Amino acid sequence: MEIDRANSSPFTAEIEQVTPSKRFSAPSFTCFKGDSDPESHLKHFKSLMILYKAEDALMCKVFAMTLRGAAQDWFHTLPSGSISSFKELAYVFTKEYTSYRTIKKNPDHLYNLRKKPNESLRDYIKRFKAEKANIVGCDDRIASSAFKKGLPAEHDLYRELNITPSQTLAEVFATAERYALWDDNRIAAKKSTEQEDQPTKRAGQRGDRFSSRDKEKRRSRPQGDATTKENYTKFSIPIHQMLAQVKDKPW
Template sequence: MILHKADDALMCKVFVMTLRGAAQDWFHTLPSGSISSFKELAYAFAKERTSYRTIKKNPDHLFNLRKKSDESLQDYIKRFKAEKANIVGCDDWIASSAFKKGLPAEHDLYRELTIAPSQTLAEVFTTAERYALWDDDRIAAKKSTKQEEQPDPVPSNRASHKGKGIAIPL
């Protein structure tokens, strides 16, 4: 329309006809007479719509991720993969390095990834998921051992009255 030298009023009306959904709702919230040219409309629209854009993250962002001390390895893997998925064109070597860097240095997986550094990202995640299964098994084993070792918190009636000469029928 600009090439055909259409007037501002016509360009504004035609532009509004192209809007759908939230963009159209936004247009109808503009106060009557608040836009006096197509240039103003284009500026207001661009200003409104750019606030909805997500900021593109740089692959370096992955180096800020760290496995939390109370976080399972499986949860760290999921969180890392989700963050990586938001970065377009992230190099696998960078992602592999960042994933390893986010692990505590004393973690067995960190040691494994240091010993075999030339793995692809898929191989890193496969190795990490094997370690996560092992971690889950160790945690479950610790919990079951603790439950077996704990004494019964409620003593039976017979034991609590032993030696007091009181007979309690069962």
């Protein structure tokens, strides 16, 4: 049964009977394995086969060549002779893998973007542009408005952009890039100052450690006014007896 299914074709006899021209050379496609956006793969395929879009049978056969792994297994589960056009093949293909479709963002998504407190202006610009690039047909006026709204009200760029609100998106980004350059210089200067302060801070810390050691040494020394203990020799007989015994000695 499995062998028969592998040998059978989902295409109708009319499609199967068509053979490609000897001059045809299949483009180099990115293969579809069943774990990515089907619409993206279809667009990729159509763009490379644009010169042959009128040759329906060729489109069907070449598209089948782009399937690998689980997607290839799915293709061979299609009923024999059930596909009579590339339109039908594209329909069942996108329906099968609809759960992998990328949710398209609309332009209003840009209004959700905000410059983060610790984010540099350049990083915000870069992140905003990347999000805009994922939105097909985004109106420049919406993008311009959303970009300004994402800035903190106290930011110098926010005030600058609101002084001349009729700027085009290109002008908004040009102004933003100028402010980003200033911001880059400010951050670089701050880092340079911090690096220059490091030796002074380390020297101060060493001085504090030495001062602490001196204090500890002074604490461990005997106090200057403390009574000094003196040691005396103790005798076993009274002193007058000792003198009596030695008074007649010649020395």
